[in-house]
Amino acid sequence: MPENRPVIALDFAEFSEVKDFLEQFAPNEHLYIKLGMELFYTAGPQVVYYVKSLGHRVFLDLKLHDIPNTVESSMRVLARLGVDMVNVHAAGGVEMMKAARRGLELGTPAGRERPLLIAVTQLTSTSEEIMQEDQQIMTSLEASVIHYAQKTAEAGLDGVVCSAHEVEKIKAATSPDFICLTPGIRPVGSNKGDQKRVMTPQQARKIGSDYIVVGRPITQAADPVAAYHTIKEEWNQ
Numbered sequence: 001m002p003e004n005r006p007v008i009a010l011d012f013a014e015f016s017e018v019k020d021f022l023e024q025f026a027p028n029e030h031l032y033i034k035l036g037m038e039l040f041y042t043a044g045p046q047v048v049y050y051v052k053s054l055g056h057r058v059f060l061d062l063k064l065h066d067i068p069n070t071v072e073s074s075m076r077v078l079a080r081l082g083v084d085m086v087n088v089h090a091a092g093g094v095e096m097m098k099a100a101r102r103g104l105e106l107g108t109p110a111g112r113e114r115p116l117l118i119a120v121t122q123l124t125s126t127s128e129e130i131m132q133e134d135q136q137i138m139t140s141l142e143a144s145v146i147h148y149a150q151k152t153a154e155a156g157l158d159g160v161v162c163s164a165h166e167v168e169k170i171k172a173a174t175s176p177d178f179i180c181l182t183p184g185i186r187p188v189g190s191n192k193g194d195q196k197r198v199m200t201p202q203q204a205r206k207i208g209s210d211y212i213v214v215g216r217p218i219t220q221a222a223d224p225v226a227a228y229h230t231i232k233e234e235w236n237q
């Protein structure tokens, strides 16, 4: 079943901005929040504990990419934070992804559920031209994304971060319940910014995305709560 809430990317640099943002929502509105590197570098685990204490779910988007031993021990630590989802870069390879999963399993306290573990395929800010030029990967972008998705499945992870454009082919190449979390979501008329592979919330739902991640169209809206509800409605149509 797809997650019925859009995951809100809180790409803020200060803890106070997170508080100000979340205070706009009704206390009984339980959100799915994505916390990224900027915030974790400034505020650390405290920001995770705060968001969790309000009853929200947390995707901690740190995109780990290092040698297997370092990723395993980092995941052991992250597993203690009580987050619901974490991620790595699939480009780190199968051994690294298996190590990430092992770290999470070993670090998850008894009686708690292991956080979901997904891997970034190709960033949604990457076009085929950029991929071929910068990464020297001489296949199509879609072939690269599917290859990474298959490697992610082989490593035993729960799913991938991809653009909504690739969801159907990823599920066909892995399994229907392999999670596809899709950033690069833009309601009609909104600014793409640095995103290259974008889709509307409604199209993403139709095509089979399990989660959508939306940042600036909500956080930079004049009325972020209204923007969130409009996107949520479109996603659930």
Ligand SMILES: O=c1ccn([C@@H]2O[C@H](COP(=O)(O)O)[C@@H](O)[C@H]2O)c(=O)[nH]1
Pocket: 009, 010, 011, 036, 120, 122, 123, 124, 125, 161, 162, 183, 184, 185, 193, 195, 213, 214, 215, 216, 217
């Ligand atoms: O391929 C990826 C992986 C992660 N992201 C993250 O999602 C949000 C998108 O924010 P917008 O403001 O809606 O563009 C952002 O936090 C990225 O770090 C991604 O966009 N693409």
